[in-house]
Amino acid sequence: MITHDIFSIQDEQDFKEAALATFAYQFENNVVYRSYCDLLYKHPGDIQVVEDIPFLPIQFFKSHRVISTQASSFTNFTSSGTTGTSSTHFVTDINLYEKSYLSAFRHFYDSVSDYAVLALLPSYLEREGSSLIYMVDDLIAKSNHPKSGFYLHDLDSLANTLNELEKQGQQTLLVGVSFALLDLIEEKSFNLSHTTIMETGGMKGRRKELTRAELHEQLKQGFGVKSIHSEYGMTELLSQAYSKGNGIFKCPPWMRVVARETDDPLSIKQDNTTGGLNVVDLANYHSCSFIATQDLCKIHTKNTFEVLGRFDNADVRGCNLMVL
Known part of the structure; x- marks a missing residue:
């Protein structure tokens, strides 16, 4: 499934196929993400379900150029930097x-x-x-x-x-x-x-x-x-989830969420549990679609969640795996 088809996703099988294809593409084309996956010994041939795809700690957007393209022209989105160094998302396709x-x-x-x-x-x-x-x-x-x-x-x-x-x-x-x-x-x-x-x-x-x-x-x-x-939403994502009340967010069809242990981007939990928020955003095709955020959450289903707070002062384990 190519990029524009993510907006035609109808069911979980469509999403799985798009996510696995996106992972394979980013593994081959994103130097930062490829290095991270190599250090974890996680390669496309090893991945059968979306939850097994490695989630890149969001702090890498502060220290590295996270891109899956050879393009040289970018729209640069930056975070406010209220918690320290700001993040930069290098967006090569603003139309996306x-x-x-x-x-x-x-x-x-x-x-x-x-x-x-x-x-x-x-x-x-x-x-x-x-x-x-x-x-x-x-x-x-x-x-x-x-x-x-x-x-x-x-x-x-x-x-x-x-x-x-x-x-x-x-x-x-x-x-x-x-x-x-x-x-x-x-x-x-x-x-x-x-x-x-x-x-x-x-x-x-x-x-x-x-x-x-x-x-x-x-x-x-x-x-x-x-x-x-x-x-x-956030600087590092190109998609947004919305809540129409009670703080329960729903994702659009090309976005999914899972919970993890707060300090470990690889430890996926089940639904109806709390933990660190991992986001799959397939609109991030030209950067990285698999992000371990620093938000605390409660997951209800794969596309509904609550945000409980943040843990800004605690790095997600995995950030010290690479010095590029």
């Missing part, structure tokens, strides 16, 4: 990223042209290289609504727009970083029935960290909505 997020949005929310898309993402907008800003900017453009746009610090204008769209019965999406959404409801009050509030997580050092349940309760009260949606 665009197709991934547009297909995922359509999968969970229908066409973006049905929405007015408002964004409150100050910490992301104030730096360069954010993959989230790239995605939201494109969603704003494709919404084709005159009120769609970014609201950096103009909370008055944002509040007026939300209330105006509410009166019109316009289906609206407000995407915001957690601390900025809390800032907004501290200054303004709302009673919204046509607006989806989607938090992207993170206090970015601006506020005291809250549990997701605490955050969502405050946001529900402040915006007058019944549920808070969430987006799970």
